[in-house]
Amino acid sequence: MVLGLIGLVFGFLSVPSTVEEASEILASHEEHHSSGEEASHEEANFVDEVRQEHGYSEHAMAQDKDLGHDAHEDGEHMEHVLHQMQAKPWSAAFVAAFFFMMIALGTLVFYAIQTAAQAGWSPVLFRVMEGITNYLLPGSVIVLLIVIFAGEHFYPWQNHELVAEDSILQEKSGYLNFPFWLIRGIIYIIGWNLYRHFARKNSLAMDDAEDLKPYKNLFKYSVYFLAFFIVTESTMAWDWFMSMTPHWYSTLFAWYIFASIIVSAVTVIAIVTVSLKAIGKLDFVNDSHLHDLAKFMFGFSVFWTYLWFGQFMLIWYANIPEEVTYFILRIQEYNPIFFGMIIINFVFPIVILMNSDFKRVSWFVVIAGVIILVGHYIDIFLLVMPSTVGPYWSFGITEFAALLFFLGLFILMVGMGLAKVSLRPKNNPFLVESEHFHY
């Protein structure tokens, strides 16, 4: 709860700053865009250098309709830039909101996997996981509100004039139309939160239950939820992320986002576990449990890298104009963080968590965890920003304030979720096995 209170204070402090910053940016976008535009053309052209082909990336990006470079007239171009500038605070809020929502969602998925797999090591951590998922309800509603109200700032296909000129977008309108898209978003949120509600209910009922009924219910709901999630995660990724650049597509995209979700979630579970253990609330959790969490952090980091590489390699290898712009833009305009992210998300976890003894040292795990979280925040940043604001990105007060606000809200909700009931579950059929767990 102490942590929660601090979070609340943080949260309150950061709310006005987001709003202020948002309006400030909006007010001054006219000044910004002229300088921003110049800068983008002067930047060192990484892609061209690598390919030894002058003007390659310029040409490739010019081909891409999503980037709006086809509008050569100055007025139209300016309009586009203005549009991207306006999208910036929305994007900043979305990146942070989604980042924390996905942690809660990923934790829920991890929890469901543990119950469905009848894992014997993890039941001692179930209350911790349930506490983290307490953020899911507010978090997911905020995310949904952001994507709804961001509208055309994020999703060009919602602009009827644009669609009218674009035959490809017209073909897609069977899927990419506002009512259907909205219904889908609502379905995701209702489905996820329903599972969270019933899972928590049955988990608490288990404490006083005399038979296995709540346990069996929980198991059943977990399996159904996982089946529901594996589909909605894909469509969610297409709806909220891929359709930001509606001409671009990649079949792996949704699973790539899932990798980011799950690795961040496990990392947060580990960090929360370590902090609660440090204040003496989790005496029944031993370092074997921590070891296993750290193994998952390690494993999912490698998994994320695998998917990242799979997607990157295939798009780079095929070099199809419609697809390759996605990476050209990111390499060109976001070069340091694009490659930095891979080092943070792959090299660091590998090096830090390779040694099995280190996985049992709590401060080591926390350091690795913070690095992983930073890396995956950048990952989400890179999913959203290039698609919405193009080259006019920065990490300024808006982004930082959004991050702080949602961090505060997250800590508050998680703290509330953790404080409500005893952190030690009772009567879970695998609990004793979990308490005895020693590897």
Place this chain on the structure above:
Amino acid sequence: MSSHYEAPIREPLILGEKSYHDISVDVGAPILGKANKSWWIVFSIALIAFLWGLGCIVYTVSTGIGVWGLNKTIGWAWDITNFVWWVGIGHAGTLISAVLLLFRQKWRMAINRSAEAMTIFAVVQAGLFPIIHMGRPWLAYWVLPIPNQFGSLWVNFNSPLLWDVFAISTYLSVSLVFWWTGLLPDFAMIRDRTKSPFQQKIYGILSFGWSGRAKDWQRFEEVSLVLAGLATPLVLSVHTIVSFDFATSVVPGWHSTIFPPYFVAGAIFSGFAMVQTLLLVMRKVVNLENYITIVHIEFMNKVILLTGGIVTVAYLTEYFIGWYSGVPYENYTYLSFGAATGPYWWAFWALIICNLIVPLTLWVKKWRRNIVWTFIVALVINIGMWFERFDIIVICLSKDRLASSWSMFQPTFVDIGVFVGTIGFFFVLFLLYARTFPVIAQAEVKSILKSSGARYKRIRESGEDLAGTAADARTSKYAERTSLASASNAADTYHQSTVHADALVDTEAKKSEIDLMLAKIGTYDPATQTADDLKKISGVGPVLEQKLHQLGIYTYDQVSKMTKTEYDLLDEIIDAFPGRAERDDWAGQAQNLKQ
């Protein structure tokens, strides 16, 4: 590993009243016994299929690839389909041994050996196809990056086909090492149990002189873990690279980024289906139903359900994104409306029905635990996964970007013959394996006997003591008493209070044996019983009576229950008159005195 405690809710993984020795006997039986008739029948069929395939291969190599049904548009079809099919099947083995080891799944122990064997045999079949397809297999070494003096050209490192060469050969070697490492203690078990000097020699060599010392076990476990860590990324990488073959180069301009993880999931899916096919038969033929139980089958079905679900989502994604992309060419790829209604509609629907619809029945617990249905589903999935590869290659190629070159593929008898031949070869290898290798990793199964064996679960849940339960009548002469002791001695495992034998026995082991003896013949309770005059038994004098008292023997009733084993123990402890008790038939005398 972890302690022997296991949640009672978990179902036992080893059925029947199995002791440690039972496991050795059951696993060793197929190797030490003779093959039955059904083995010879199946083996002959497999051998004929293999020889037929061999003939087709010889015909292909001596005549040329033209004997296959390939044409200008569809330049590879059955060969690459079969290749990927076999590689995919090979995936389950390493997944079970490596990934499930890392996840500490106990049920893997009963099936990992055969799954790994299957992996190796399947990869061998897979490797044949690219070599035959080369046309001049004696130049196969040209795929290696060797200097031009050997007559080859420098290989093209940009091609995923070359990466395949490295990935699959690495995979084969690591799987082989992994498999063999696990086999060492089991080979040693066969070496120690066989009576034939020839087998002793062979298995002695195969087991690399395994001695069973603690140091051996420690190294064994470390190596297993390291190999599991190495094999896990390898499993992923092999099929990832196989998927690159198609994701980058089937039809120029078409590719799909989901291929790497989706191929891996599909490979596990098909591999588990093949494991089911083989093990459902094998458990029956070599009487291993107590080790490969319905629980194992259900777990494997759950893995099939999970990987099948992932594959389903991947199919839907492929289909959806194909439409979503708005690219008209996508309508000619294997998962599209065009494919579903085009000339290869039957292949498309075979894929959908076999891989998506039929496995859905496994959601029902009753069907998941039905052996016949499981077998049918496994066969259907094997067929479906063959069609998946056929569809990806042949459907995609049949309508490439140039409408004038569109074409269909017609397999010749040679195509079919080679494929059937590899199936035959696979079964020949597997059947030989089933007769000469310990098909269950008995050393590993023994490590979970106490936690997951039905017998131990029963003993633990009834609150009895586990002490002495590991002994077996065939390996220890005190075993009979051991089991009795555990029955009567549950509450107090410490030595009997009526025994004051410190002068006679010096070791704890001896004391335990005395306890065991008393457990069988009954203990003397001074509070309720009166001591009989043991001197009335002929051959027992005052000194001997005193010694018997020290051992806790006071009554005729106790003496009357003695048998040869007890006499032997007495002889050991009181070595004054070897064989006397038996000669004088103390038990018979005491029986008479009792009345």
